[in-house]
Every structure is written in C-alpha cells, then in structure tokens.
Amino acid sequence: MFLGIDIGTTAIKFGAIAQGETIFYHRVPLETYSESGGVRYQKASEILAIIQNELREIPRSLKQRITKISFSVAMHSCMPVVAGEFEQVFIWSDTQSKEAIAVFKQANEAERFYQKTGTPIHEMTPFAKILYFKKRKMYPENTKWLGLKELLMGFFTGVSTIDLSTASATGLLNLAKRQWDKEILGYLGISTDQLGQLVEPTTSYLIKRELADELHFLPGVQVFAGASDGCLAAYGGYLANGLSASLTIGTSAAVREITSTPVLDWQRQNFCYYLTENIYVIGAPSNNGGKVLEWASQVFADDPVQFYEKIPDYLAQSPIGAKGLRFFPYINGERAPLWKANQTAEFKGLTIHHRRAEMVRAVIEGVLFNVKRLHEMVNEPSNLAVSGGFFESAVLCQLTADILGADCWLAGENEPIYGLYGLITQVASKQSPIRLQKWSANQESHAEFQPVFQTYFD
Numbered sequence: 158m159f160l161g162i163d164i165g166t167t168a169i170k171f172g173a174i175a176q177g178e179t180i181f182y183h184r185v186p187l188e189t190y191s192e193s194g195g196v197r198y199q200k201a202s203e204i205l206a207i208i209q210n211e212l213r214e215i216p217r218s219l220k221q222r223i224t225k226i227s228f229s230v231a232m233h234s235c236m237p238v239v240a241g242e243f244e245q246v247f248i249w250s251d252t253q254s255k256e257a258i259a260v261f262k263q264a265n266e267a268e269r270f271y272q273k274t275g276t277p278i279h280e281m282t283p284f285a286k287i288l289y290f291k292k293r294k295m296y297p298e299n300t301k302w303l304g305l306k307e308l309l310m311g312f313f314t315g316v317s318t319i320d321l322s323t324a325s326a327t328g329l330l331n332l333a334k335r336q337w338d339k340e341i342l343g344y345l346g347i348s349t350d351q352l353g354q355l356v357e358p359t360t361s362y363l364i365k366r367e368l369a370d371e372l373h374f375l376p377g378v379q380v381f382a383g384a385s386d387g388c389l390a391a392y393g394g395y396l397a398n399g400l401s402a403s404l405t406i407g408t409s410a411a412v413r414e415i416t417s418t419p420v421l422d423w424q425r426q427n428f429c430y431y432l433t434e435n436i437y438v439i440g441a442p443s444n445n446g447g448k449v450l451e452w453a454s455q456v457f458a459d460d461p462v463q464f465y466e467k468i469p470d471y472l473a474q475s476p477i478g479a480k481g482l483r484f485f486p487y488i489n490g491e492r493a494p495l496w497k498a499n500q501t502a503e504f505k506g507l508t509i510h511h512r513r514a515e516m517v518r519a520v521i522e523g524v525l526f527n528v529k530r531l532h533e534m535v536n537e538p539s540n541l542a543v544s545g546g547f548f549e550s551a552v553l554c555q556l557t558a559d560i561l562g563a564d565c566w567l568a569g570e571n572e573p574i575y576g577l578y579g580l581i582t583q584v585a586s587k588q589s590p591i592r593l594q595k596w597s598a599n600q601e602s603h604a605e606f607q608p609v610f611q612t613y614f615d
Contacts, residue, residue, distance in 0.1 A: 158222040159582055161574035162208065163229040164305050165386060166248060169207050172574040173219060177584055181219060185211060195252030195280075198245040201236060201308055208309075212372045220373050226313065226364065227381035227581050229389045229573035232326040232430075234304035235283040237296050246305060249281040254289035255498045261288060262496075266344060268423050273338055275421060275429030275437075276328040279496055284328030287345050300351065306382065307353040313380045314362035319353035322384035325431040330355075332419055332431060358384040358433065358580060381581050386573040388430050388438040391415055393576025394542050396585040398568050398593055402538035404528065404557070405571070406547035409489075410446035412531040414439050414538060425494050427534045433580070441493035441531040445486045445502075445524060447547045452488055453520045457513055469552045472521070474514040477602065478609045481506045482515050484523035485614065494530050521553070525560045526613045532561050542568040542593070554594075559602040560610070566593040 158180065163170040166189065173181035185207050191197050212220070233249035247253075258280045261267055267278050276282055283302065290296055303317060304327070311317040324330045324337075329345075329352065331338040337349050361379040369376045383389075391413040394403045401415040419429045420439045429439045451461070458464035487500040504519065532538075543565045548554050558565045579585050 158219075159225045159227070159578050160223045161227055161229065161383075161577045162309070163386060163573045163577070164204060164231060164309070165573075166231050166250070169204065169211070170572070170574060171211055171215075172572070172578075173215070173223065174574075174578045175222070181215060183211060183214075189248065189250075195255065196247075197251040198247045201244050201246055204246070204305070204308065205312055208312075209372070217373045221375060223374060223378060225361075225379050225381060225581060227383040227577050228306065228309045229383055229386045229577050230305040230309070230323055232323065232385045232387055233281045233283060234306075235286040236303045236305070236308060237290070238301035238303055239297055243303070243308075246308070247286055251286065252280050252498055254285040255280040257289040257292055258285040261285075266340075270328070270338075270341055270344075271423055271426060272421055273331050273333075273341065274325070274328050275332045275419060275431075276326055276330075277426040277428055277492070277496060278328075279426075279492060280498060281492070282326070282328035284341065284345070287347065291346055298346075302347065302351055303353050310353075310362075310380070310382060313364055313368060315365050316362055317353050318356045318360070318362075318382055320356055320358040320360070320382035320384055321431050322358050322388050324353070324355055326385055326387075326428070330431075332429065335431070356382050358382055383577055384432055384580060385430065387411070387413065387440075388432045389573035389576035389580065390571040391438045391440070391576070392432060392436070392580060393573060393578075394544070394568060394571035396576065396579045397571070398542050398566065400540055400542040400566060400568075402535065402540065403542040403544070403568070403571065404532070404565070405545045406446040406524075406528070406543070407545040408446060408448045410443040410524075410528055410531070410545075410547075412440050412528065412535050412541075414535040420536075422534065425534050426496055427493065439535055441534040443493060443527055443531060444489035444491055445527065447545065449486045449488055449502075449520060449524050450547070453517060457517055465550070468517070468521070468550060471514045471517040472552060472556070475512075475518040477605045479515040479519040479522060480511060482508075482511050482519040483613055484516075484519040486520065486523040486527055494534060521556065522560070522609075523613075525557055526610050528557070529560055529610060530614075532563070537561075538563065540564045540566065542566050542571075543596075544568045544571055554596045555599070558596040558598045560606050562598045562603045564598070565596040567596065568593055 454461035454464035
C-alpha cells in the first residue's frame with residue numbers, strides 16, 4: 158500500500174492507495190502567518206506536528222500494510238536553517254523581495270537565469286527570497302537554505318534531500334544539467350553545501366527505525382522523494398484522462414501542459430519544471446481566477462449566492478464584448494503574463510450607457526481573455542481538461558470553450574497525491590470517470606470573440 162502526503166498552501170492531505178483504489182483520505186487545515194512588509198510563512202514545527210498526529214490516528218492495521226511513502230509539496234518554499242535551528246517556512250505568496258526582484262529584472266543576468274532554470278523571475282521564488290535576505294543581511298553567511306521537501310525527507314529518513322522537480326521551481330537549478338547552477342549560486346554568494354542534496358523524484362530511502370517504531374510502521378518502509386504539487390496535479394490529470402493540457406480556475410488560475418522537452422519564452426516567462434527525464438510541465442499561473450468573481454459578487458450583489466445564480470441572466474442580457482466595456486482583472490497583482498506584483502485592475506471604456514449586466518460580463522470576459530493569454534503561452538492546445546470551482550457553472554464552461562476555441566473536458570479535481578501515486582508506482586489511480594463531459598466551442602461565438610481579444614489589453 159502507498160501513502161501520499163501533500164503539503165499544500167492551505168492544508169496537509171493524506172491519502173492511502175492500494176491497487177489504484179483510495180483506502181484512506183484525510184485533510185487537515187494548515188495555518189499561514191502574515192506580517193507587515195509582505196511576510197508570509199508557515200511553521201515547520203506545526204507541519205511536523207500535524208503529520209505525526211495524523212499518522213498516529215491511522216489505524217495500526219492499515220499502517221502495517223504501507224510499504225511506500227512519498228511527498229508532494231507546494232512549490233517555492235524557503236526555510237532558513239541557522240546552526241541547525243529552523244521554524245519559518247516562507248511560502249510562494251511571501252512578497253518581501255518584490256522590490257529587490259524588480260531591480261534584478263533589469264540586470265543583464267535576469268534573462269540568462271530564466272533560460273537556465275525555467276523559473277520565472279518573480280518574488281515567489283527562493284532565488285528572490287535569498288537575494289532579498291542576503292542584501293538585507295538578515296541571516297548569517299553560513300545559513301542553509303532548505304524548504305518543505307528537505308524538512309520532510311530529513312524528518313522521515315535523516316537525509317535532507319530535495320527532488321529535482323521541486324528544485325526546478327527554486328530558480329537555482331540548471332534545468333539542462335540538473336545541478337545547482339554555479340553562476341546563480343555565485344551571484345547570491347552561497348554554495349551547494351548550503352542547499353539540499355539533489356535526487357530524482359523516484360529516489361527512495363528507508364524510514365528511520367525510531368520513527369517507524371514510534372508511529373507503528375514496518376521498519377522496511379521505503380520513503381520516496383516525490384515531486385512538487387503543480388507538476389503532480391498536471392501529471393495526475395494526464396494519467397486519469399489522457400489529456401496533456403489542463404486549465405484550472407479556482408481562486409487563481411493556471412494553464413499547464415505535459416511535454417517531453419523544455420519549452421522557454423523569456424518575453425512571456427512561462428514556467429518549465431522537471432518531473433522525470435522525459436516529462437516536463439510547462440505553464441503559466443495567474444493570480445486572478447475565481448477570486449475575481451468572488452469580488453464581483455460582493456460589489457454587484459447584496460447576496461453573493463444570488464449573484465452566481467444570476468450569471469447566466471447577466472450574460473444573456475449583454476452582448477459579446479460588453480458594449481465596448483473592458484475589465485483588466487488584476488485585483489491581486491499578476492503573475493503570468495505580466496509578472497507585476499503591483500499591477501492593478503481597472504474598467505476601461507465605462508460610460509453612462511453601461512449597466513450591471515455589461516459590467517458583470519466585462520469582469521468574466523476579462524478573466525477569460527487573460528486565461529486565453531496563458532493558453533497561448535502553452536501552444537494553444539485544442540483539448541483541455543478543465544477543473545476548479547469556476548467550472549461548476551455550465552454557462553462558464555461554454556463561455557471558456559468559446560473564448561479559447563478549444564474543446565474543454567470537465568474533469569475532477571487533479572489531486573497531487575494521485576499524480577504522486579502514479580509517479581512512484583507507475584500505476585494510475587482510479588479517481589476520475591472514464592467519460593468526461595465535453596464543451597466544444599461555438600464557432601460563431603468564437604469568431605465574434607476573436608477581434609475583441611486582439612485589442613482587449615491594449
């Protein structure tokens with residue numbers, strides 16, 4: 158039996174899978190701490206305590222069947238370790254480094270570092286965080302710079318390793334050589350001794366004997382390094398439905414595609430992360446997905462639930478293009494394609510003739526036209542597995558297909574644990590239905606959207 162542990166931004170999930178069937182699944186909320194200056198972190202002690210507590214709660218009879226354990230972790234975590242002591246794990250949404258990285262973007266090294274690593278130049282990355290911390294001299298020179306994966310592997314096996322998939326999202330890994338990049342480390346003034354030991358995602362170690370005894374696991378349990386949550390979600394979806402490209406619109410949005418070779422574009426800065434020797438995950442993330450609709454529900458309706466129910470009516474009452482009204486949906490700043498933390502949202506072309514229906518349509522079209530730009534960044538796949546709360550509305554499924562000009566296949570949530578199971582065991586889990594609901598573009602509507610999109614963000 159396989160046990161997957163997924164450390165996400167908001168929760169830690171545990172899934173035990175045997176022969177493709179989920180035997181046990183549990184989710185525990187994980188707190189993120191915020192401080193002034195863009196500081197956002199989780200606590201290593203709390204993460205380890207949750208894991209230990211939950212593993213104690215799994216029935217002993219079930220644990221005795223577990224032979225493999227592996228981990229999915231959120232990308233871009235950065236945990237300073239000073240003289241063996243650690244606690245704060247800075248997460249991707251920490252923005253302390255945004256000014257430092259804005260300056261670095263203008264440097265000659267910026268494009269070269271992106272081309273080497275496949276990681277966008279952005280404050281979300283450990284590269285940016287270390288750059289900021291070093292400039293501010295916030296930690297001793299001999300600080301080790303680890304993350305969630307090293308924390309878990311060290312705890313379970315005694316060896317602080319980091320898999321190449323998670324490492325490829327740090328901004329420190331040379332994607333072609335699959336080694337820590339000497340030039341980038343030199344630029345930051347750090348050495349490989351200050352980073353985790355690189356291993357393949359399928360590399361395994363034996364669980365520490367004392368931990369196995371304490372938690373009632375068999376002593377021969379193999380602990381595999383695993384990979385990052387974004388790569389595993391894309392891979393899990395691919396195993397479940399056979400579609401290499403996916404679009405997720407939850408709070409935020411992301412388009413991802415499984416490829417066999419790296420794909421890089423400096424101007425747009427898609428991400429390109431390693432999963433295995435022949436599998437890379439390319440894509441583009443946006444900060445602005447369903448959260449924009451949530452904001453609109455608070456602005457345009459007294460009752461948010463009623464707002465979502467009325468979306469079909471608002472769209473029916475307003476024409477494609479919202480009578481010239483446009484909405485730039487950057488209420489949370491933006492990652493791809495702008496990579497500007499301070500980017501703001503705006504209505505453009507608003508006149509006295511526009512009513513609520515046009516404004517709501519403009520908000521929705523703005524979100525989806527922005528997604529279309531992400532879609533273009535990953536070669537405009539004609540078939541997409543779509544998932545996330547945004548697609549609970551049939552009208553929004555159809556509108557997405559019409560704007561993208563793609564067939565959208567409504568899939569279940571792509572849980573990283575199922576991708577992890579497939580990666581480690583080479584057996585697909587039985588989570589998604591074989592038949593997916595399909596939404597094909599209305600070609601007349603798609604043709605009508607095209608000229609609107611061409612100049613939408615001018």
